[in-house]
Amino acid sequence: MPRTAAAAAPPARKVPLRKLLRAASVACGVQFGWALQLSLLTPYVQELGIPHAFASLVWLCGPLSGLLVQPLVGHLSDRIAPAASPLGRRRPFIAAGAASIAAAVLTVGFSADLGRIFGDDITPGRTRLGAICVYLVGFWLLDVGNNATQGPCRAFLADLTENDPRRTRIANAYFSLFMALGNILGYATGAYSGWYRIFPFTVTPSCSMSCANLKSAFLLDIIVLVITTYITVASVQEPQTFGGDEAEYPGTEQEAFLWELFGSFRYFTLPVWMVLIVTALTWIGWFPFILFDTDWMGREIYRGSPDNPGETQRYHDGVRMGSFGLMLNSVLLGFTSVVLEKLCRKWGAGLVWGVSNILMALCFVAMLVITYVAKNTDYPPNGVPPTGIVIASLVVFTILGAPLAITYSIPYAMAASRVENLGLGQGLAMGILNLAIVIPQVIVSLGSGPWDQLFGGGNAPAFAVAAGASFIGGLVAILGLPRARIASSRRRGGTHR
Numbered sequence: 001m002p003r004t005a006a007a008a009a010p011p012a013r014k015v016p017l018r019k020l021l022r023a024a025s026v027a028c029g030v031q032f033g034w035a036l037q038l039s040l041l042t043p044y045v046q047e048l049g050i051p052h053a054f055a056s057l058v059w060l061c062g063p064l065s066g067l068l069v070q071p072l073v074g075h076l077s078d079r080i081a082p083a084a085s086p087l088g089r090r091r092p093f094i095a096a097g098a099a100s101i102a103a104a105v106l107t108v109g110f111s112a113d114l115g116r117i118f119g120d121d122i123t124p125g126r127t128r129l130g131a132i133c134v135y136l137v138g139f140w141l142l143d144v145g146n147n148a149t150q151g152p153c154r155a156f157l158a159d160l161t162e163n164d165p166r167r168t169r170i171a172n173a174y175f176s177l178f179m180a181l182g183n184i185l186g187y188a189t190g191a192y193s194g195w196y197r198i199f200p201f202t203v204t205p206s207c208s209m210s211c212a213n214l215k216s217a218f219l220l221d222i223i224v225l226v227i228t229t230y231i232t233v234a235s236v237q238e239p240q241t242f243g244g245d246e247a248e249y250p251g252t253e254q255e256a257f258l259w260e261l262f263g264s265f266r267y268f269t270l271p272v273w274m275v276l277i278v279t280a281l282t283w284i285g286w287f288p289f290i291l292f293d294t295d296w297m298g299r300e301i302y303r304g305s306p307d308n309p310g311e312t313q314r315y316h317d318g319v320r321m322g323s324f325g326l327m328l329n330s331v332l333l334g335f336t337s338v339v340l341e342k343l344c345r346k347w348g349a350g351l352v353w354g355v356s357n358i359l360m361a362l363c364f365v366a367m368l369v370i371t372y373v374a375k376n377t378d379y380p381p382n383g384v385p386p387t388g389i390v391i392a393s394l395v396v397f398t399i400l401g402a403p404l405a406i407t408y409s410i411p412y413a414m415a416a417s418r419v420e421n422l423g424l425g426q427g428l429a430m431g432i433l434n435l436a437i438v439i440p441q442v443i444v445s446l447g448s449g450p451w452d453q454l455f456g457g458g459n460a461p462a463f464a465v466a467a468g469a470s471f472i473g474g475l476v477a478i479l480g481l482p483r484a485r486i487a488s489s490r491r492r493g494g495t496h497r
């Protein structure tokens with residue numbers, strides 16, 4: 001609910017950009033685990049015995065937890081007085097979220113071993129109900145930790161930049177850069193198949209080499225997560241005042257969380273709604289790719305299957321190649337994050353976002369074309385796909401890194417700068433933006449498996465929906481979001497369109 005601004009505080013010294021860079025570093029540790037989650041877990045759950053048609057339903061844990069967790073955590077962090085904790089109001093949530101992630105990846109990584117303790121039959125091809133249950137608990141906790149960490153971290157950056165649009169975009173570009181670094185580390189780790197040799201204790205009767213590789217990768221993630229979380233928490237003290245974000249701290253009259261969350265919608269201006277609409281369309285585009293990228297490479301390109309023993313090796317070869325493609329994707333993501341501020345100053349954030357969505361749509365169309373070509377191409381007897389098809393797939397994966405950098409940065413910067421005029425807390429604002437991300441994820445998770453099965457069981461139908469949503473989102477962004485340089489609006493004293 002909008003609040004009356006407090007009396008003007010003396011101007012505070014701006015936080016140096018180098019400290020903003022350190023404050024954003026936790027994104028590397030979080031994204032390391034997220035990259036492992038994206039590249040390895042969809043194949044892993046199918047190894048445990050969940051059919052491909054229902055694999056997408058497992059991912060409902062993330063968006064369903066995100067519907068409540070991130071807005072609630074943002075709301076709570078808005079309400080805490082900075083002096084109430086030695087770590088301020090955002091950093092306790094960042095540290096707690098990181099601890100949840102560490103516990104979750106241990107649970108997921110050791111789910112096969114714990115399932116055996118609960119009585120699973122570890123015969124190949126049998127469904128492991130105990131491991132699936134443990135995995136689902138760990139997966140849910142992992143997404144709770146991701147939401148509990150990233151929302152307060154985005155709000156923390158907005159606090160440190162005092163909602164200055166240009167500095168907010170730079171801070172979110174730093175965040176995106178560390179996400180790219182985490183992706184590179186995560187996908188490179190997922191693409192390497194020899195981690196179980198470095199951590200031989202991870203191989204057990206219930207956990208084969210591919211399972212042990214996943215387990216080892218998650219142990220590495222915990223190390224990176226601890227280091228980056230410490231850097232963020234120790235990097236800079238939080239400001240005592242927050243510009244337009246004048247939170248009501250404990251002891252003052254407060255509204256119920258859900259009432260404030262949904263009641264704030266009636267104060268949204270058209271520009272805020274446009275940001276939310278484009279965000280939703282963008283994530284309808286992204287989520288099929290995020291869910292099935294390495295699975296697409298293993299099934300459609302390498303013609304493997306996690307269920308058929310004769311095709312398992314080809315499938316895992318494809319998954320590792322997909323992880324390599326996602327690593328290349330992350331390299332371009334990092335480069336784009338570095339030059340993003342210059343692009344926004346030259347062309348405007350709305351145009352940059354719109355063009356990136358159209359580029360997404362073209363890439364998803366290219367994946368449909370590659371799928372058709374691969375389906376109608378004769379492979380050699382050893383089953384190895386033609387080099388040209390693999391290279392074309394890797395090129396598409398790589399190009400998608402540019403729009404992904406924009407998705408990780410511009411929506412958050414736009415939301416942070418626009419809600420300032422509404423008087424909403426930055427934590428609650430990031431939670432509201434997250435609703436525009438997780439609701440499309442729920443839709444895709446519920447619909448993509450049955451939708452794919454309706455057209456033969458491949459991943460192509462979901463990618464067709466992704467292409468359409470991305471293209472529409474691009475048009476809406478170009479026509480409905482400002483092309484003017486939003487960094488200069490504050491200096492002119494104007495409001496944001």
